[in-house]
Amino acid sequence: MGKIKVVxxxxxxxxxxxxxxxxxxxxxxxxxxxxxxMAFKAAFKDEAEIIATIICxxxxxxxxxxxxxxxxxxxxxxxxxDIFIAGPAFNAGRYGVACGTIAEAVQTExxxxxxxxxxxxxxxxxxxxxxxxxxxxxxxxxxxxxxxxKMAPLAMKLAKGEEIGSPSEEGYLSRGIRKNYFAADxxxxxxxxxxxxxxxxxxxxxxxxxxxxxxxxxxxxxxxxSKAKVALVTSGGIVPKGNPDRIESSSASKxxxxxxxxxxxxxxxxxxxxxxxxxxxxxxxxxDRVLPVDIMREFEKEGKIGxxxxxxxxxxxxxxxxxxxKAYAAEFSKELKNDGVDAVILTST
Amino acid sequence: xxxxxxxxxxxxxxxSDLSKVENGxxxxxxxxxxxxxxxxxxxxxxxxxxxxxxxxxxxxPVKDVIxxxxxxxxxxxxxxxxxxxxxxxxxxxxxxxxxSAVVTTGKIVGFQEGIIDMAGVGAEYTxxxxxxxxxxxxxxxxxxxxxxxxxxxRMAGLKTxxxxxxxxxxxxxxxxxxxxxxxxxxxxxxxxxxxxxxYVQMLQSQGLLHDTYVYGVDAKRTLSTLINPTELMDxxxxxxxxxxxxxxxxxxxxxxxxxxxxxxxKHGKEINFVGIIITNENVYLADKxxxxxxxxxxxxxxxxxxxxxxxxxxxxxxxxxxxxxxxIEEKGIKTVIITDEYAGRDGASQSLADADEKADxxxxxxxxxxxxxxxxxxxxxxxxxxVNTIAGGFDGSLKEDGSIVVExxxxxxxxxxxxxxxxxxKEY
Amino acid sequence: xVKEIERVGIPVVHICTVVPISLTVGANxxxxxxxxxxxxxxxxxxxxEEKVIRRTLLGKAIKALSxxxxxxxxxxx
Numbered sequence: 001m002g003k004i005k006v007v008x009x010x011x012x013x014x015x016x017x018x019x020x021x022x023x024x025x026x027x028x029x030x031x032x033x034x035x036x037x038m039a040f041k042a043a044f045k046d047e048a049e050i051i052a053t054i055i056c057x058x059x060x061x062x063x064x065x066x067x068x069x070x071x072x073x074x075x076x077x078x079x080x081x082d083i084f085i086a087g088p089a090f091n092a093g094r095y096g097v098a099c100g101t102i103a104e105a106v107q108t109e110x111x112x113x114x115x116x117x118x119x120x121x122x123x124x125x126x127x128x129x130x131x132x133x134x135x136x137x138x139x140x141x142x143x144x145x146x147x148x149x150k151m152a153p154l155a156m157k158l159a160k161g162e163e164i165g166s167p168s169e170e171g172y173l174s175r176g177i178r179k180n181y182f183a184a185d186x187x188x189x190x191x192x193x194x195x196x197x198x199x200x201x202x203x204x205x206x207x208x209x210x211x212x213x214x215x216x217x218x219x220x221x222x223x224x225x226s227k228a229k230v231a232l233v234t235s236g237g238i239v240p241k242g243n244p245d246r247i248e249s250s251s252a253s254k255x256x257x258x259x260x261x262x263x264x265x266x267x268x269x270x271x272x273x274x275x276x277x278x279x280x281x282x283x284x285x286x287x288d289r290v291l292p293v294d295i296m297r298e299f300e301k302e303g304k305i306g307x308x309x310x311x312x313x314x315x316x317x318x319x320x321x322x323x324x325x326k327a328y329a330a331e332f333s334k335e336l337k338n339d340g341v342d343a344v345i346l347t348s349t
Numbered sequence: 350x351x352x353x354x355x356x357x358x359x360x361x362x363x364x365s366d367l368s369k370v371e372n373g374x375x376x377x378x379x380x381x382x383x384x385x386x387x388x389x390x391x392x393x394x395x396x397x398x399x400x401x402x403x404x405x406x407x408x409x410p411v412k413d414v415i416x417x418x419x420x421x422x423x424x425x426x427x428x429x430x431x432x433x434x435x436x437x438x439x440x441x442x443x444x445x446x447x448x449s450a451v452v453t454t455g456k457i458v459g460f461q462e463g464i465i466d467m468a469g470v471g472a473e474y475t476x477x478x479x480x481x482x483x484x485x486x487x488x489x490x491x492x493x494x495x496x497x498x499x500x501x502x503r504m505a506g507l508k509t510x511x512x513x514x515x516x517x518x519x520x521x522x523x524x525x526x527x528x529x530x531x532x533x534x535x536x537x538x539x540x541x542x543x544x545x546x547x548y549v550q551m552l553q554s555q556g557l558l559h560d561t562y563v564y565g566v567d568a569k570r571t572l573s574t575l576i577n578p579t580e581l582m583d584x585x586x587x588x589x590x591x592x593x594x595x596x597x598x599x600x601x602x603x604x605x606x607x608x609x610x611x612x613x614x615k616h617g618k619e620i621n622f623v624g625i626i627i628t629n630e631n632v633y634l635a636d637k638x639x640x641x642x643x644x645x646x647x648x649x650x651x652x653x654x655x656x657x658x659x660x661x662x663x664x665x666x667x668x669x670x671x672x673x674x675x676x677i678e679e680k681g682i683k684t685v686i687i688t689d690e691y692a693g694r695d696g697a698s699q700s701l702a703d704a705d706e707k708a709d710x711x712x713x714x715x716x717x718x719x720x721x722x723x724x725x726x727x728x729x730x731x732x733x734x735x736v737n738t739i740a741g742g743f744d745g746s747l748k749e750d751g752s753i754v755v756e757x758x759x760x761x762x763x764x765x766x767x768x769x770x771x772x773x774x775k776e777y
Numbered sequence: 778x779v780k781e782i783e784r785v786g787i788p789v790v791h792i793c794t795v796v797p798i799s800l801t802v803g804a805n806x807x808x809x810x811x812x813x814x815x816x817x818x819x820x821x822x823x824x825x826e827e828k829v830i831r832r833t834l835l836g837k838a839i840k841a842l843s844x845x846x847x848x849x850x851x852x853x854x
Contacts, residue, residue, distance in 0.1 A: 023813075023814075059812070059813050059814065062794065062795050062813060063794065063812045063813060093795075093798070094795070094813065097795060097797070097798065123795075123798040123801055123802070126801050127797055127798070127801055130697070164777075166775055166776070166777055167776065167777065174776040174777065175697075175776075175777060176697060176776060177695070177696045177697050177776065177777045178690055178692040178696035178697075178700060178716045178774045178775070178776055178777075179696055179716070179719075179774060179775060179776075179777055180715040180716050180719050180757070180772060180773070180774045181772075181773065181774070181775065182771045182772055182773075183771045183772075183773045184771070185771065186607060186611075186768055186769060186770055186771050187607070187687055187712050187713075187714055187765070187766075187767070187768025187769065187770060187771070187772075187773065188607035188608045188610070188611045188657075188687070188767060188768030188769065189607075189611045189614075189768070190712050190768065190773075191608065191611075191657050191685045191687050191712040191768050192608070192611045192612055192614070192615055192620075192657065192685075194685045194710050194712065195546065195620075195655050195656075195657055195683065195684075195685040195710070196615065196619050196620060198655065198683045198685065198710050199544045199546075199620070199654060199655045199683055204710060206709055206710050206711045207711055207712050207713045207773055207774070207775065208688070208690065208700060208701075208711040208713045208774075209711075209776070210704045210705065210706055210708055210709065210711075211699060211700075211701075211704055215780075215803050216780045216783040216784050216803060216805070217783075217805075218783065218788070218805035218806065218846045218847070218848070218850075219783055219786055219787065219788040219789075219805075220788065220845060221788060221842060221843050221844050221845045221846075222788055222842045222843055225839050225842055225843045228842075230842075233778070233782070233789075235778060236816070278813050278814045279814045280814070281814070281820075282814045282815040282818065282820050283814065283815065285820065286818060286824075286827075288817070288818065288831065289815040289816070289817050289818030289820075289827070289831075290815070290816060290817065290818075292817045292831050292834075292835055294828065294831070295828065295831045295832050295835050296835065298832075299835065299839070304839060305839065315778070326778075326780075326781060329778040329780075329781035329782065330781045330784070330785075333781045333782045333784065333785040333787065334785055336782070336785070336787060337785045337786060337787060341787055342787070342788075343787060343788050343789070343790075343842045344782050344787050344788070344789040344790070345789075345790055345792060345835070345838050345842075346778065346779055346782065346789055346790065346791045346792065346804075347791075347792045347793070347810070347816055347817065348791065348792070348793035348794070348799070348810075348816065349793075349794070349813050349814060349816055
């Protein structure tokens with residue numbers, strides 16, 4: 001049997017093309033091993049070879065989902081690989097979504113095994129863990145070695161059609177498929193042992209992790225929006241020029257609250273973005289493109305809304321842990337409530 | 350309260366002119382049993398059969414399984430409030446015909462009765478395939494109402510089990526095991542350093558043939574209360590239960606409650622097992638709230654550090670389970686819950702109908718929706734036709750050659766939520 | 778973030794480009810945006826044309842806030 005043929009998908013950053021300013025890079029295929037592919041090549045030894053690498057900018061992929069997906073799919077088909085590997089994407093949200101989307105499409109269309117890797121809080125993880133194997137990685141590229149160490153052997157198993165072990169054995173994010181097996185002890189003994197561990201404060205492993213039922217019921221609609229006080233909130237990192245609170249460009253540890261009482265329009269003179277996860281050019285030119293103060297003021301004048309709340313709240317969404325963003329959102333939501341805000345428009349980049 | 354259980358090991362069962370226990374063999378006079386069961390005017394006919402481990406026999410639809418026991422010393426008798434007087438049990442000596450059971454079957458009562466295969470792959474999923482069973486196939490009189498039908502079959506099983514148990518009254522047990530529960534005050538004095546642990550047992554009480562009886566009282570008409578572990582061993586709780594076969598607790602399960610036994614294993618060593626709280630699973634939300642409030646209150650009142658909570662059945666009882674867990678955790682008492690799953694045949698669906706992050710320690714008896722193929726057996730006891738309609742079966746379950754494809758749900762005791770089995774599930 | 782706002786009892790509309798992420802994070806009222814770096818604008822148009830787009834999107838947002846929803850709803854037009 002010859003070597004296993006691999007096609008890999010990576011973004012513009014890992015291809016060495018550029019960062020956010022190049023995120024609109026169009027899909028391209030190169031018959032060479034690029035970036036993370038080198039580590040995979042080493043891990044595969046002689047068993048497999050990467051015959052082509054597909055590169056696509058993260059923004060391009062997400063903004064042209066259907067056409068980008070189709071184009072990349074055609075590229076993969078041309079090489080007829082035994083397995084398709086996307087990423088790893090670590091905690092890059094749009095990269096993760098791109099990896100998941102294209103991996104799922106290849107799996108469905110070409111009926112070949114696929115594999116990707118990402119951090120468990122990457123939005124792509126929740127979106128695709130049920131349909132494709134996603135190896136759990138660290139939250140930054142510093143975890144590349146560890147990621148490849150888990151992804152390469154799993155890729156080989158998948159390519160050879162071998163039986164895949166449990167998530168903890170293989171290192172992939174659980175796909176939520178429950179399978180029966182016979183344990184060494186009966187259930188009651190396992191329960192007693194678990195209780196003793198729990199009482200002692202020792203680590204124990206539940207046999208059924210509780211699902212995330214954290215859905216919030218939609219609130220009733222605003223009765224009369226023309227009388228309502230509406231607030232703007234953004235995860236696009238819009239801040240007054242100079243970023244007075246020094247909100248981090250990524251993994252934000254705080255949020256900003258800014259007065260817009262005297263603004264009818266945001267301009268390149270007054271506001272900018274602190275967000276490090278997308279190309280800031282357009283938001284810096286005109287922050288209304290992210291935080292639409294200009295139109296909201298017009299709506300206010302025309303009586304379409306009652307009033308625009310005098311403060312807006314801003315954070316940077318990328319790389320920020322779920323727990324963190326939840327905590328400070330809870331904080332400013334209370335403020336909004338106390339200030340008598342009737343409705344919120346949240347914009348994200 | 351102290352009870353000595355004397356085990357008489359039964360490794361064979363035979364019909365004979367004289368009912369007796371001799372050298373590990375249970376001899377049964379068939380005619381005597383038949384005559385006793387036919388005393389009930391609601392029973393039209395009964396067939397008494399034997400099913401031993403490894404035999405090519407399929408028993409279905411199974412209603413209950415009961416282990417024969419007899420009171421040797423101490424107050425009251427087995428199955429108080431039903432067969433015996435309503436005396437408090439759980440003290441003295443009780444003999445057990447270990448390795449034997451009475452199984453009731455015959456015309457289906459509810460939709461949720463089960464299958465016991467004595468051989469083949471199905472046998473691995475039910476603990477009752479390992480027992481020497483006396484099977485009663487009871488046919489009711491025509492036009493009988495379902496509750497009356499259920500009661501007649503239930504009583505036939507309990508009476509037969511009592512009859513067999515009495516054969517062991519004067520026999521010296523092969524092995525004796527002693528269980529003792531002190532008053533809470535005394536046990537804290539004795540084990541001041543050990544965490545105080547109780548067992549919260551949820552009893553199926555949904556009505557419509559989904560009932561459990563405690564000292565003869567229908568559990569749905571009870572408030573959560575305390576009971577001694579040894580009372581269970583004398584049959585204080587019995588099943589009146591034609592619910593889903595895989596996760597209902599038969600009377601056999603109640604007599605041999607594995608949580609009780611495994612808590613006793615660690616009692617005085619790593620934990621102080623102080624007793625049991627029983628609570629129900631009613632159909633009204635107010636009842637669910639009240640019962641779980643009482644359970645949590647009792648747990649706090651007796652000063653517990655930890656509990657194991659076992660469920661019975663599935664669906665809306667998942668809510669009772671989560672309420673119990675949440676409210677007890679909120680009192681600062683640690684919980685482990687035992688349940689089973691309905692994750693769909695492919696295992697990809699939501700396993701439980703309710704959930705809460707406080708339920709962070711869960712033991713599962715497996716996914717009841719998983720399919721299993723059961724090869725044909727040489728002999729059927731009971732009635733094979735309901736296989737297409739029992740819970741876990743479906744139209745087409747029964748093949749022409751006699752093999753059946755069913756969900757594990759249809760196998761008696763397969764995903765038991767007392768943790769009776771080794772079967773469990775994990776996530777892939 | 779969107780859930781926390783909803784949780785305090787304020788109806789919220791999420792204007793965002795990657796709708797599937799919004800669905801995953803649990804937004805109930807969603808209005809699809811133009812593009813990631815400029816969700817409510819389009820630099821290839823004139824400022825005036827851009828404002829027309831922005832106005833349309835915010836019009837949808839206002840409509841979404843005034844509409845009763847049963848669960849997660851994407852307001853396409």
